[in-house]
Amino acid sequence: MDFQLSEDQKLIRDTAREFAENELAPLAATFDHEQRFPSEVIGRLAELGFMGMAVPEEHGGAGTDNLSYIIAVEEISRVCASTGVIVSVNNSLVCNPLTKFASDEQKEKFLVPLARGEKLGCFALTEPGSGSDAASLTTTAKKDGDHYILNGAKCFATNGPNADAVLIFATTDREKRSRGIGCFIVEKGTPGFSVGTIEKKMGIRAALSSELILDNVKIPASNRVGEEGQGFKIAMNTLDGGRTGIAAQALGIAQACLDASVRYAKERVQFGKPIADFQAIQWMLADMKTHIDASRLLTYRAAAAKESQSYFGLETAEAKLFAAETAVMCGIKAVQIHGGAGYMRDHPVERHMRDSKITELYEGTSEIQRLVIASNLIKGPRVSKASAK
Numbered sequence: 001m002d003f004q005l006s007e008d009q010k011l012i013r014d015t016a017r018e019f020a021e022n023e024l025a026p027l028a029a030t031f032d033h034e035q036r037f038p039s040e041v042i043g044r045l046a047e048l049g050f051m052g053m054a055v056p057e058e059h060g061g062a063g064t065d066n067l068s069y070i071i072a073v074e075e076i077s078r079v080c081a082s083t084g085v086i087v088s089v090n091n092s093l094v095c096n097p098l099t100k101f102a103s104d105e106q107k108e109k110f111l112v113p114l115a116r117g118e119k120l121g122c123f124a125l126t127e128p129g130s131g132s133d134a135a136s137l138t139t140t141a142k143k144d145g146d147h148y149i150l151n152g153a154k155c156f157a158t159n160g161p162n163a164d165a166v167l168i169f170a171t172t173d174r175e176k177r178s179r180g181i182g183c184f185i186v187e188k189g190t191p192g193f194s195v196g197t198i199e200k201k202m203g204i205r206a207a208l209s210s211e212l213i214l215d216n217v218k219i220p221a222s223n224r225v226g227e228e229g230q231g232f233k234i235a236m237n238t239l240d241g242g243r244t245g246i247a248a249q250a251l252g253i254a255q256a257c258l259d260a261s262v263r264y265a266k267e268r269v270q271f272g273k274p275i276a277d278f279q280a281i282q283w284m285l286a287d288m289k290t291h292i293d294a295s296r297l298l299t300y301r302a303a304a305a306k307e308s309q310s311y312f313g314l315e316t317a318e319a320k321l322f323a324a325e326t327a328v329m330c331g332i333k334a335v336q337i338h339g340g341a342g343y344m345r346d347h348p349v350e351r352h353m354r355d356s357k358i359t360e361l362y363e364g365t366s367e368i369q370r371l372v373i374a375s376n377l378i379k380g381p382r383v384s385k386a387s388a389k
């Protein structure tokens with residue numbers, strides 16, 4: 001087993017780190033306080049090729065391996081978890097399924113500008129009545145000649161207010177549950193398609209999440225990705241990749257908490273010595289470090305599994321579960337180590353603690369990750385190798 005990064009992977013890590021520390025760090029707290037979409041840094045990320053990293057170059061991407069992409073999300077999230085998820089959604093949840101399942105025409109029209117970062121994507125599965133039970137969604141897509149008419153509402157859609165193209169999951173036949181779901185591309189500006197409430201959130205406040213309303217939205221049938229009943233499998237396969245992106249985001253948040261805690265523990269003097277000299281603090285730091293290293297191993301293994309295996313849902317569920325719980329634990333411990341100072345708005349660990357919680361919730365809660373892991377143990381892989389493709 002080789003734990004060394006290649007020269008290319010190191011170069012991408014260093015580029016992402018340099019960008020994050022020099023260009024993103026001075027703005028991250030402001031983006032969070034103002035709940036402002038970080039358009040200026042997204043433009044820079046596009047220039048650096050970070051918006052469609054693992055997309056082949058002929059489709060507008062940077063053509064990197066999946067691990068390089070995961071490392072970039074980790075480095076960006078270490079400084080600004082909001083920017084991390086904007087990047088992750090565009091790469092994992094939009095560019096990835098379009099690379100895998102879109103037609104050549106769809107790739108030319110939608111994937112190329114999304115992968116270049118000229119346009120931004122969004123993945124809309126969740127609805128007010130359909131969260132963990134994704135197959136129960138009620139947004140409908142009705143065939144009308146060579147068009148579909150979409151009706152319904154999506155919620156909590158990351159990038160929703162800023163997206164140029166949205167992957168909408170809608171049912172053509174509710175009786176068939178998951179087998180009746182399709183995946184449709186809806187462009188911003190299509191009549192009947194609008195952004196509803198923009199949510200006020202605990203964390204990742206600069207990554208805007210909103211309702212998306214579909215009121216008799218007419219789209220060409222050529223905007224359907226894959227076959228009519230293939231949408232649920234596209235969504236699940238996409239989330240298997242996306243969850244590794246969220247594991248990387250969680251890892252970045254956890255690492256930021258540890259870095260800040262070690263620094264502070266060495267500086268802060270109480271009872272006549274730095275608090276780093278107290279075993280109570282040392283044990284917290286040791287637990288954070290060990291969990292972070294374990295999360296990184298799981299996350300990098302999941303990234304590699306996506307490269308080499310057609311089904312990688314088990315590895316990705318384990319990585320997301322462990323890294324998310326590690327991020328929350330590290331957020332809480334970092335604030336504890338910082339004491340009252342850590343509870344104050346102008347200290348980054350306050351933001352990191354708020355940002356950490358979402359990693360246990362979106363792209364499948366920790367309970368859903370446990371369900372996927374247990375199901376793999378008891379019933380075997382959730383899908384055969386062939387059907388995961």
Ligand code: CAA
Pocket residue numbers: 089093123125126131132133134135156157158178179232233234236237239240313362363364365368371372382383384387388
């Ligand atoms: N890959 C491919 N196909 C898969 C699959 C996978 N990983 N997992 C399941 N399938 C297939 C199954 O093989 C099955 O196919 P057949 O009908 O041919 O047998 C079909 O999908 C249905 O599978 P299940 O019966 O297992 O489906 P289920 O209804 O029991 O649901 C679930 C399974 C794991 C609970 C799923 O609903 C799930 O993952 N729920 C969580 C939803 C989620 O993650 N939402 C996140 C929203 S997106 C988001 O957060 C984005 C953002 O803004 C950041």
